[in-house]
Amino acid sequence: MPERLAGLPRPRTLIHPGPCSAVRLDHRQAPAARHMRLALAPGLTLFDALVGALSSASVESASLTLLEGDLEDLDFCVAPPDRSGHVVATYGPPATLQSARLLFGNATLGCAETGHPAVHCHAVFSSAQGHLLGGHVLTQRCRIVNAPVSALATSLDGFGLRIAYDPETRMSLMRPAAAQVCHG
Template sequence: MTRMSLKGLHRPRLMRHAGSFNPVRIQSMHHQSGRHIRLQLEPGRTLHDALVEPLLTLGVTSASTTILSGYFSHLEYCVAPPDPSGNAVIAYSRPIDAGAGFMVFGNATLGKDMQNQPLVHCHATLCTEVGTAKGGHILPKASIVGPAPISVLVTAIDGFELRQAFDEETNIPLLKPYKES
């Protein structure tokens, strides 16, 4: 590539974590099997409740999901720009109201928060009420499914669970694999 063809392109940001270095950056576990479930998110419910409640009835407390496209009567999201304090690489922005929006595609992870309650962490590409394409972290407890059901492909995590825990390298809470000894 010539210098001219690179004009207008942004360089990736260099990310240095503020905490102590962990040589095992990606923590993983696996299990011999996992259930696959197709779920319909019920209109009028928050994304959190529409995912968590039907999965809990099936005994699923940790999962990886793919949210296929669909309309939300209300969507809120945030982005994760660099943390101005320097305490972590990122700091979530204040909630951004997308209005009645369309989720183009999303991935949500189900686990447990630090109080052992269901936690949904969702990244998505969306189209706001005014037609602007955006992306970020969907706020599951503030985003309302509707007017029609939305299909979700679920891979249940069996044999271990995902739990939120403070990560000393990133200085933020992260979902991590956990198995009782």
């Protein structure tokens, strides 16, 4: 196995510009969790389909695995290094695929700083020309088409996930918090 890796570049070490928190892993234990298989309906945005399906099951925070499906107007970003040095990396401008095939993705449902639902999603997909791509998916912009997208969800019952400013990364991140009601 080491021979296969010999030609690859060494992974870079990322050092965030802000002060390190004394707590390196902020975690909570869910006293209960529900596992669900969802069929996300065509015609809806990925965001509306996820939030609607989970809201109907009284879920406000969840970890999700997205399985195959067709999307249109898929907007996604990648995160190149931030040349200003203010943060380690920042999202570049969105790229749009008019038609894409979702191959696999992971998403997290929580609450935005406004108290409304938020979905953070990274996925791998292919363009209509068969090019393999991946990145941060802007779920409120892309639409499910042709057939339902399957998703496996695990509810995080007993605590919530909330986006809040993180001084170490100088970015807003989704973090565990006391259970709160999102306003959808």
